[in-house]
Amino acid sequence: MARSNSDSLKDLLKVYFIMGSTNCTKNPAEVLKEAIAGGITLFQYREKGKGALAGDKKYELAKELQSICIENHIPFIINDDIDLAMALNADGVHIGQEDDPVEMVREKIGDKTLGISVHTYEEAMTSIQAGADYFGIGPIYPTNTKEDVRSVQGTYLIEEIRKKGLKTPIVGIGGITAENAKPVIKAGADGVSVITAISHAESISDAAAELRKNVFR
C-alpha cells in the first residue's frame, strides 16, 4: 500500500486495531486472525510495555503478523520502529511527538503512510505541513493500556480541528469500545483505534464486528 489519498485512507482507518505481544492473553497471530475475521480495516504492530519483545523475537513476530495482514489485504503499520518498518517494507509507520521529527521520518519512509499522535491544533498543523498523512488523537477516554498516557481529553481536539476546516484523516484513541465509539465519529473522527477492546475480548471476532457495526452505522 503506497501512500493513499486522504479519502481511501479515511476508509482504512475506520476500525484500526493496534496490538503487540504484551496486549495479548493468547497467541498474537491468533488474535490478529480473529480480529481480521471480525472486520478490522487496518493493523498496527505496537510492541511496548513490560515484557515487550526486542531484537530477533520482535522481528519474527512482526513478520508473522505482517504475512497475516498481506494474506488478508489489511494494511500493516508499525509503531515507532522506522528501521523495522523499512526492513519489512511495512505499509506505514505511526509516531508520537517524542519520536524523531516528522520531516525526518517522512524522508526515511518515502511514500509509506505516516501517522502521528497530536494533542493540540498547533501540533496538528505542524505535523501536516511536515508530511504526516493522518492524526491519532487521544486519550479520548480513560485507559490503562499506555504507560505515559496524557490526561483524558475527550473529543474536544477532534471537534476543534474539524471546525477550523482541516480535513486530514483522524482516528480517536484511548479507552474506546463498541459502546462509546459513536461520539468519537460524531465529533469528526474517521475511525477509532483500539487495543484492549479487541485484544482482551472473550470473543475477539465478535468484539471487532461490534465495533465495526457502531463505526460504520
Ligand code: 3NM
Ligand atoms: N495511545 P486502549 S492511548 C497507544 O492517547 C495509545 O495517544 C494513546 O489502548 C494516546 O484501546 C493508547 O486499550 C492506548 O485504551 C490505547
